[in-house]
Amino acid sequence: MNVPDDLFYTESHEWVRREGDNARVGITDHAQAELTDVVYVELPKVGAQAEARGQIAVVESVKAASDIYAPVKGTVLEVNKALEGNPALINTDPFGEGWIFVLKMASPDDVKQLKGAAAYRAAIA
Amino acid sequence: MSDAAQKKTPLYEEHVRLGAKMIPFGDWIMPVQYSSIMEEHQAVRNNVGMFDISHMGQVVATGAAAAEWLNEMLTNNVEKLEVGTGQYTFLLNESGGIIDDLIVYRTAPEEFLLVVNASRAGEDFAWLERHRAENVSLSNRSAGFGGVAIQGPRVVELFHALLGDEIELPARNHIVDCKLNGMDISIARTGYTGEDGVEVFFFAKDAAKFWNTVLKTGEQFGIKPCGLGSRDTLRLEMCYPLNGSDLSPEHNPIEAGLGFFVDLKKPKFIGREVLVQAKENGTAHRLVPFRMKSKGPPPRPHYGVWLASEQIGEATSGTLSPSLNQGIGMAYLPTPQARAGTEIEIEIRGQKFPAVIEKKPLYKKP
Incomplete structure (x- = not known):
């Protein structure tokens, strides 16, 4: 299972790429493999306030709807509109084209409280 | 979570070996998918797919009075069944509510096989046993048998490859016994997907051998092992009801739009009065x-x-x-x-x- 070294991870299987004061967020390769066949993504609204570990988006597979949580506190800056037409990008490229939203972090240091790649690898082993 | 209480079908090891994602389903642990629900669904619509249905219950009723008695237990008319044929039918409570939907086959003049939902098998058997007529004997043979559904437009080609070109599959709703590589199997032309297909039953000891024989021979026809996930999408596209979701003791077959499988001309069966009212007055x-x-x-x-x-x-x-x-x-x-x-x-x-x-x-x- 792919777990890139340069990302941060949550226990609920989101990944975070720090981009200055912003955090780009998606779900991990492990999460997409568990869900399989993503058929719909309910994106957050740009400008929405996100609380750390607060429900912010929904990813639906054929079988079930799964909540996606904001890894850190912040404001939604951007959402991946490409997922509206092609939700399967989450399956085919979870760490790239399948990103879900970008947060402007309330305190960028919050990412340090998330798991690193090694800890996440251990968590899904 | 402990899975000690979860029942495994005789194909459990095969599912694990194929990398299936296993989920609890009632008392059972069953494959929900092997690769992808979408791919498995398309395999059945376009080629052929195989589902483990060993969890389904099998009840055998025998005796000189078996047909007459079953006709009082079930909504469809058992007397219309010739030996080697089956019909979809309902087991109702006194209020006409659905205990289970099932297929009953007449396997001999005085012998019937009921294939019932896994989640209701225990309840069905207890209900039938409680209402059993004196000269009818009932046996729950679920534990000794395995079964698969093989479904999709290439099922006939697949069976010719398995059994030889001279063997014809039984006609729709018919069941035949035959042998495959020394295994005794029963093949019924039925299914839950809307595609041509069969359900095959065999002794639990032969389950893995049968499963692997079909997968190997099926490769050339694009066969895929299929889980409960695609079983649900396939049946819902056809509007086939799922007991526990679309059917329950709170609803009767007339409300469910399944009056075709109820014979109100029969003088007596459990739930009949309620269904006569439902038919006359609407629901x-x-x-x-x-x-x-x-x-x-x-x-x-x-x-x-x-x-x-x-x-x-x-x-x-x-x-x-x-x-x-x-x-x-x-x-x-x-x-x-x-x-x-x-x-x-x-x-x-x-x-x-x-x-x-x-x-x-x-x-x-x-």
Whole structure:
């Protein structure tokens, strides 16, 4: 299972790429493999306030709807509109084209409280 | 979570070896998918797929009075069954509510095989045993048998490859016994997918051998092992009901739109009076299929169904249809509103999405 070294991870299987004061967020390769066949993504609204570990988006597979949580506190800056037409990008490229939203972090240091790649690898082993 | 209480089918090891994702299903642990629900669904629609149905219950009723007795237990007319044929039927309680939907086969003049839902097998057997007539004997042979459903347009080619060209598959709703590589098997031409297909039963000891023989021979026909996930999307596209979701003791077969499998000309069967009333006076609700009108989240069981700012029911089933690439579902709705073409709304996480009531089936082969 792919777990890139340069990302941060949550226990609920989101990944975070720090981009200055912003955090780009998606779900991990492990999460997409568990869900399989993503058929719909309910994106957050740009400008929405996100609380750390607060429900912010929904990813639906054929079988079930799964909540996606904001890894850190912040404001939604951007959402991946490409997922509206092609939700399967989450399956085919979870760490790239399948990103879900970008947060402007309330305190960028919050990412340090998330798991690193090694800890996440251990968590899904 | 302990899985000590979960029952494994005789094909459990094969599922694990194939990398299936295993989930609890009632008392059982079953494969929900091997590769992808979408791919497995398409394999059945376009080629052929194989499902483990060993969890389904098998009850055998024998005796000189077996046909007469079963006719008082079940809604369809058992007397119409010749040896080697089967029919879809219901087991009802006294209020006409559905205990189970099942297929009953006449396997000999005085012997019947009932193939029942896994989740109801214990309850069905207890009910039948409690109502058993004196000169009928009942046995629950579920534990000793395995079964698979092999479904899809290439099923005939596959069976010719397995059994030789001289062997014909039984006709629809017929069942035959034969041998494959020394294994005793029963082949019934039936299914739950809307495709041509069979359900095959065999001794539990032969399960892995049968499964692997079919997968190997099926390779050339694009066979895929298929899990409960695609079994659900396939059946829902056809509007075949799932007991526990679309059928329950709170609903009768007339409300469920399945009166075709009820023979009210029979003088006596459990639940008959309620069904006669339902047929004559109509029912307050009716189970209808619906389709989402726009791209959006798929409907799920228990989502609210709305009409003109009033909630009129809730979905009993719902999913994304892989064949239609649209959300589909079923719901019991008040009969006056339960008409094909009626525009409704489905409430999904507080937001309402447009849908339309359709006729059965939701998917027709192109």
